[in-house]
């Protein structure tokens with residue numbers, strides 16, 4: 001067994017993975033945040049990303065089902081509350097559906113997950129399976145992409161507000177809420193991984209888990225890009241640009 005590197009060096013190694021591979025660098029995000037995405041591309045993103053949102057509490061439930069430590073369960077369970085919320089107010093999932101409505105989609109269509117690209121399903125389902133099957137320290141390490149999420153959420157709020165007529169506080173409530181939830185989650189997750197990856201083997205496995213998760217995120221955007229930007233090859237079953245669209249087209253859309 002080789003010796004683990006020190007806590008700080010291991011932390012730096014994890015940060016470097018995000019620096020190199022996080023999906024804030026994907027060209028689809030540059031289009032979206034820079035106002036260069038058409039409304040059809042924005043809608044495709046909202047439809048596909050809903051699938052990720054809908055599976056996050058399921059993967060957290062899978063995680064909880066494997067924890068025999070009540071302290072760990074107590075620290076983790078708020079993640080499910082964040083996304084599902086209460087009966088009346090709902091949580092992140094309902095806030096995401098408000099964004100869907102704001103971009104002119106029928107929330108029931110989005111919630112049905114019809115039209116989600118096959119590659120999106122494969123990537124997201126792989127994340128849920130990973131968390132269901134791998135050692136807990138790797139499952140927690142995979143969630144650490146959230147270290148890099150507040151930056152992308154801030155960029156997205158600013159970019160969408162600047163460039164899109166649909167964007168207002170109600171439409172973007174999902175992202176504002178994550179700005180306070182994610183740092184709390186990730187603070188716990190990071191200390192857990194730094195404490196529990198106490199051999200070189202476990203550190204390598206945790207780094208690989210974080211790398212895997214960056215692939216989960218990146219490949220969802222590759223799928224969107226290929227279907228709705230270039231070459232524009234929508235796979236069978238993928239959203240056709242019409243289903244679930246409600247209301248009149250905006251003048252900008254009519255010109256597109």
Ligand SMILES: O=C(O)c1cc(C(=O)O)c2c(n1)C(=O)C(=O)c1cc(C(=O)O)[nH]c1-2
Pocket residue numbers: 056142143144145146147148149152153178217
């Ligand atoms: O908009 C984004 O780029 C982004 C990324 C991530 C992420 O890094 O996995 C999450 C979220 N958002 C998010 O909103 C969220 O609730 C979330 C939960 C998790 C997770 O792995 O448990 N990641 C993310």
